[in-house]
Amino acid sequence: MSEKHQVQVRRIYDDPVNSDGTRVLVDRIWPRGVSKDKAELDDWLKDLAPSTDLRKWYSHDPDKFQEFSRRYREELKDDDHAEALAQLKDYAKKGKLTLLTASKRDDISDATVLKKVLDKK
Numbered sequence: 001m002s003e004k005h006q007v008q009v010r011r012i013y014d015d016p017v018n019s020d021g022t023r024v025l026v027d028r029i030w031p032r033g034v035s036k037d038k039a040e041l042d043d044w045l046k047d048l049a050p051s052t053d054l055r056k057w058y059s060h061d062p063d064k065f066q067e068f069s070r071r072y073r074e075e076l077k078d079d080d081h082a083e084a085l086a087q088l089k090d091y092a093k094k095g096k097l098t099l100l101t102a103s104k105r106d107d108i109s110d111a112t113v114l115k116k117v118l119d120k121k
Helices: 052-058 062-075 079-094 110-120
Strands: 007-011 022-025 097-101
Touching: 007 110, 022 079, 052 062, 062 110, 079 097, 079 110, 097 110
Parallel strands: 007 097, 022 097
Antiparallel strands: none
16 A cells, blocks of 8 residues: 555544545445534545445345455446546545445445555555
């Protein structure tokens, strides 16, 4: 990972902190019980989220994470995701980036896959 960008994953239910940098929600659905004010988002890239079919198949089953990750990376290559992914890469180039998700376990979320994709560049 280059020192140019730092990417972290956090839950949107956690309070924002100054060290978050740019805050981007990467879920397709707005998280329950979170107001737009409380979220303090810089952007919401819902087009970056996994397809509804993939999300429903995965259902955050830890045993399926590896296969989910593979399928999601394939989805990121399609035109629907490409523009949003380019936007996310731009944010990462500018400095600290926090990917936000409503997942109970952020370590097996789409945000974690996105972090790995960004860290590889």
